[in-house]
Amino acid sequence: MAIKERRARERAERERLIVRAARELAETEGWDAVTTRRLAERIEYSQPVLYSHFSGKDAIVAAVAVEGCAELATLLRAAAADVADPREAFAAVARAYLAFAAANPALYDAIFTLPSTLPFGTPEAPAPLHAAFAAIAEPATRSARVTGHDPGGYTELAWSALHGMVTLARTGRLRPDLDRPRIDAFNAVF
Amino acid sequence: MAIKERRARERAERERLIVRAARELAETEGWDAVTTRRLAERIEYSQPVLYSHFSGKDAIVAAVAVEGCAELATLLRAAAADVADPREAFAAVARAYLAFAAANPALYDAIFTLPSTLPFGTPEAPAPLHAAFAAIAEPATRSARVTGHDPGGYTELAWSALHGMVTLARTGRLRPDLDRPRIDAFNAVF
DNA sequence: TCAGATGTCTAGCGGTGCTAGGATTCCGTT
DNA sequence: AACGGAATCCTAGCACCGCTAGACATCTGA
Numbered sequence: 001m002a003i004k005e006r007r008a009r010e011r012a013e014r015e016r017l018i019v020r021a022a023r024e025l026a027e028t029e030g031w032d033a034v035t036t037r038r039l040a041e042r043i044e045y046s047q048p049v050l051y052s053h054f055s056g057k058d059a060i061v062a063a064v065a066v067e068g069c070a071e072l073a074t075l076l077r078a079a080a081a082d083v084a085d086p087r088e089a090f091a092a093v094a095r096a097y098l099a100f101a102a103a104n105p106a107l108y109d110a111i112f113t114l115p116s117t118l119p120f121g122t123p124e125a126p127a128p129l130h131a132a133f134a135a136i137a138e139p140a141t142r143s144a145r146v147t148g149h150d151p152g153g154y155t156e157l158a159w160s161a162l163h164g165m166v167t168l169a170r171t172g173r174l175r176p177d178l179d180r181p182r183i184d185a186f187n188a189v190f
Numbered sequence: 191m192a193i194k195e196r197r198a199r200e201r202a203e204r205e206r207l208i209v210r211a212a213r214e215l216a217e218t219e220g221w222d223a224v225t226t227r228r229l230a231e232r233i234e235y236s237q238p239v240l241y242s243h244f245s246g247k248d249a250i251v252a253a254v255a256v257e258g259c260a261e262l263a264t265l266l267r268a269a270a271a272d273v274a275d276p277r278e279a280f281a282a283v284a285r286a287y288l289a290f291a292a293a294n295p296a297l298y299d300a301i302f303t304l305p306s307t308l309p310f311g312t313p314e315a316p317a318p319l320h321a322a323f324a325a326i327a328e329p330a331t332r333s334a335r336v337t338g339h340d341p342g343g344y345t346e347l348a349w350s351a352l353h354g355m356v357t358l359a360r361t362g363r364l365r366p367d368l369d370r371p372r373i374d375a376f377n378a379v380f
Numbered sequence: 381t382c383a384g385a386t387g388t389c390t391a392g393c394g395g396t397g398c399t400a401g402g403a404t405t406c407c408g409t410t
Numbered sequence: 411a412a413c414g415g416a417a418t419c420c421t422a423g424c425a426c427c428g429c430t431a432g433a434c435a436t437c438t439g440a
Binding site for chain 2: 396398399
Binding site: 385389391405410 | 411412413414415416417418419420421422423424425426427428429430431432433434435436437438439440
């Protein structure tokens with residue numbers, strides 16, 4: 001029965017290969033360049049193989065997104081780890097969030113902007129999704145308590161502001177020379 | 191030479207027809223449903239006719255976006271018109287902004303989220319774009335003066351928050367039951 | 381050794397944005 | 411009134427997309 005195990009191992013390995021290839025291709029040439037044909041060529045298999053691992057292209061993007069969520073969660077947690085003051089901790093998380101988005105634009109898109117079928121608010125969402133949201137929500141909630149705001153609304157508002165900055169800046173709708181003042185305003189306001 | 195004028199008039203009329211058809215189709219079935227074939231069928235011409243008016247599909251979307259910008263600008267100006275207090279005026283603008291996005295999701299996408307080739311920050315941007323931004327920026331700046339923040343950063347941050355709320359809510363990433371607290375937090379913070 | 385399960389590929393479907401080239405209609409001139 | 415040329419429009423097709431049916435090879439276990 002060891003043969004079956006080896007097979008399963010090889011399958012899992014190939015699945016990781018697909019996700020990695022999709023991510024790399026997206027990061028270097030953008031998601032538009034991630035087609036099933038190019039992906040298949042990249043992993044040196046034919047197209048249909050992709051569909052034996054994932055239900056479709058969306059599922060591949062979703063897999064990349066989940067992977068990215070896990071990384072984002074650890075990054076945000078690390079940013080907040082050694083900061084005692086709640087507002088300073090949240091500011092550090094915000095900085096880390098923006099840095100992540102700037103460093104991994106395609107990954108960020110996979111998680112937050114591409115029309116995904118990922119169930120976000122629901123309990124059956126993959127664990128990394130919850131982890132990433134918690135890594136934002138917990139520092140935000142602590143900051144809300146200090147500033148005396150409703151934690152839920154405050155958290156989602158702050159997250160919206162971060163997400164809005166990322167997406168508007170990416171499409172050239174925000175002035176780059178206002179990057180600093182914008183973040184200063186964020187820290188002043190939240 | 192009146193013939194040439196009539197021709198030009200008919201051409202302009204057909205161009206408006208294309209933009210209107212694209213907008214209606216997008217609003218009823220989403221931008222994915224707006225294909226050049228369906229658009230051509232809708233205006234009762236063949237596909238290539240579209241390309242005699244616009245350089246490509248992107249240009250059609252951009253035309254819809256410009257049209258939407260003009261409407262958004264007038265809406266926002268109307269919202270701020272009769273409110274004396276700067277912070278209350280800005281809150282009214284924010285409400286109008288969110289209402290516009292909720293009422294015209296496809297139009298909002300055309301303006302703010304679809305990968306557009308519209309030159310946003312630059313001076314050569316179409317007038318409606320400047321008008322729409324000004325309709326946000328002016329009340330925001332007045333509010334910033336009252337609250338003692340840097341106008342530029344404050345304006346772009348507030349806009350980012352609004353835009354983030356719209357896009358995250360649309361993709362099911364924000365909890366609908368927190369809609370009110372979120373807006374309350376916005377009003378408390380900005 | 382051999383039937384059957386498993387895995388993979390080739391070929392193709394209906395769709396996309398976009399365009400070349402021919403047909404048709406209309407215009408200004410003789 | 412008739413004609414040559416310009417303007418207009420459509421048919422047909424390109425290369426690409428996501429996705430899948432069915433043939434082919436390979437490997438497994440009796």
